[in-house]
Amino acid sequence: MRISVIGCGYLGAVHAACMAGLGHEVVGIEVDARRRRALAAGRAPFHEPGLDSLLAREVRRRRLRFVEDAAMADLDAVDVHFLCVGTPQGDPEGSADLSHLDRAVEALAKVLRPGRRTLVVGKSTVPVGTARRLAQRLAPTGAVLMWNPEFLREGFAIEDTLHPDRIVYGLPEHQDCAEYAKQLLDSVYAPLLGEGIPRLLTDLETAELIKVAANSFLATKISFINAMAEVCEAAGADVTVLADAIGRDSRIGNLFLRAGVGFGGGCLPKDIRAFRARAHELGVGDALDFLEDVEAINLRRRQKVVDLVREKVPGGIVGAKVCVLGAAFKPDSDDIRDSPAVDVALRLHEAGAHVSVNDPKALPTLAREVTGLDLEEDLETALAEADVVVLLTEWEHFVALDPWRVAELVSTPLVIDGRNALPRARWVDAGWEHVGLGRAGVQTVLKA
Ligand code: UDX
Numbered sequence: 345m346r347i348s349v350i351g352c353g354y355l356g357a358v359h360a361a362c363m364a365g366l367g368h369e370v371v372g373i374e375v376d377a378r379r380r381r382a383l384a385a386g387r388a389p390f391h392e393p394g395l396d397s398l399l400a401r402e403v404r405r406r407r408l409r410f411v412e413d414a415a416m417a418d419l420d421a422v423d424v425h426f427l428c429v430g431t432p433q434g435d436p437e438g439s440a441d442l443s444h445l446d447r448a449v450e451a452l453a454k455v456l457r458p459g460r461r462t463l464v465v466g467k468s469t470v471p472v473g474t475a476r477r478l479a480q481r482l483a484p485t486g487a488v489l490m491w492n493p494e495f496l497r498e499g500f501a502i503e504d505t506l507h508p509d510r511i512v513y514g515l516p517e518h519q520d521c522a523e524y525a526k527q528l529l530d531s532v533y534a535p536l537l538g539e540g541i542p543r544l545l546t547d548l549e550t551a552e553l554i555k556v557a558a559n560s561f562l563a564t565k566i567s568f569i570n571a572m573a574e575v576c577e578a579a580g581a582d583v584t585v586l587a588d589a590i591g592r593d594s595r596i597g598n599l600f601l602r603a604g605v606g607f608g609g610g611c612l613p614k615d616i617r618a619f620r621a622r623a624h625e626l627g628v629g630d631a632l633d634f635l636e637d638v639e640a641i642n643l644r645r646r647q648k649v650v651d652l653v654r655e656k657v658p659g660g661i662v663g664a665k666v667c668v669l670g671a672a673f674k675p676d677s678d679d680i681r682d683s684p685a686v687d688v689a690l691r692l693h694e695a696g697a698h699v700s701v702n703d704p705k706a707l708p709t710l711a712r713e714v715t716g717l718d719l720e721e722d723l724e725t726a727l728a729e730a731d732v733v734v735l736l737t738e739w740e741h742f743v744a745l746d747p748w749r750v751a752e753l754v755s756t757p758l759v760i761d762g763r764n765a766l767p768r769a770r771w772v773d774a775g776w777e778h779v780g781l782g783r784a785g786v787q788t789v790l791k792a
């Protein structure tokens with residue numbers, strides 16, 4: 345099928361490459377020249393495992409191309425348009441900024457030929473009610489709009505796009521339009537549906553809400569375990585053992601129960617804020633007030649790391665040499681949007697510490713966006729003479745570090761494990777003081 349993907353940021357670039365990989369003919373529309381040039385050359389503009397090779401292959405096969413705007417895309421021949429533009433936070437209250445989406449729809453409306461029925465599929469995360477408004481805008485063009493939210497995780501984006509847990513179709517009310525939309529998107533996703541991936545049919549509003557509800561639930565689960573970490577710290581207990589024990593109850597489940605410096609990234613933080621803002625507009629703000637606590641718990645964990653440095657480093661925080669391991673909001677990503685690691689590093693810097701940061705992928709992005717931190721590409725140089733090592737992103741090669749070798753480099757064998765990811769017994773054996781988050785009880789357990 346002939347497909348256009350409007351907006352080739354994280355979601356769109358992956359979606360475009362995966363749709364081409366399924367055999368469709370895809371044109372990606374991307375206004376950012378730097379990003380577009382990289383994509384057109386078959387290179388991913390951000391770090392995502394597997395994406396470079398998929399893009400290179402599909403661009404070479406000429407199944408995938410990228411253009412600047414809708415007018416250049418020969419959209420007449422396109423069967424399905426995917427809306428994948430970003431919906432970042434728009435104001436301090438948290439409302440989503442829909443200007444990119446509105447501009448994309450306006451541009452599309454201008455080039456669609458009235459009288460020719462086409463399908464427009466929204467994938468961006470939007471406040472409930474947006475799809476219905478956009479459908480009205482597109483109605484005069486003859487386009488049918490449906491919403492098909494995307495649940496991909498960075499680091500697993502290709503796997504999640506091609507083998508999602510479920511596919512949600514938010515369909516228009518009109519029976520004939522709904523049938524048309526369903527059949528066309530079924531053809532696009534035929535290989536996925538053939539694998540037996542469940543497809544849920546619903547209305548536009550439910551589809552929009554499914555996405556934000558899922559992200560709110562995930563954020564709540566992380567903040568729940570981080571709240572338990574706070575209690576464990578006060579009570580002398582170990583949150584990692586607690587999480588393991590409660591997670592074995594299949595009603596609870598052990599995923600998203602890793603206590604640490606909490607959630608960040610381009611989705612969870614802004615999505616829960618936008619959801620709260622939208623609920624207030626709808627007059628049901630009270631229903632989502634708990635998300636304010638979810639965010640407050642999340643931010644408290646960042647400050648906790650700074651407090652631990654202040655408390656544990658013998659000479660105090662001012663002038664202390666702190667080696668921060670990690671800048672990306674999670675491993676296997678170079679994304680530093682709302683990254684807890686970057687926030688903690690900046691808080692340490694503001695508190696007077698000398699902070700050197702090492703990250704295998706995120707340093708170039710960090711160099712463009714922050715000042716005051718010492719960005720160190722060489723891990724051993726970053727560790728040299730450190731008064732404290734602070735792990736904030738659990739990249740595999742940080743987790744696998746040899747604590748005996750690291751002890752030779754630093755000035756004090758003190759590590760704050762902000763992700764509870766290091767093998768604690770090994771670090772303790774190598775002579776380190778290992779401080780986890782929410783792990784006040786573990787020393788006693790180890791001695792027993
Ligand atoms: C998330 C959703 O998972 C995905 O479905 C949605 O489409 C986009 O937002 P992503 O932002 O890629 O995906 O990251 P995710 O893997 O969900 O992690 C989010 C944050 O939570 C990271 O900062 C991660 O370090 C943190 N996290 C995750 C924890 O602190 N503890 C956990 O147990 C799990």
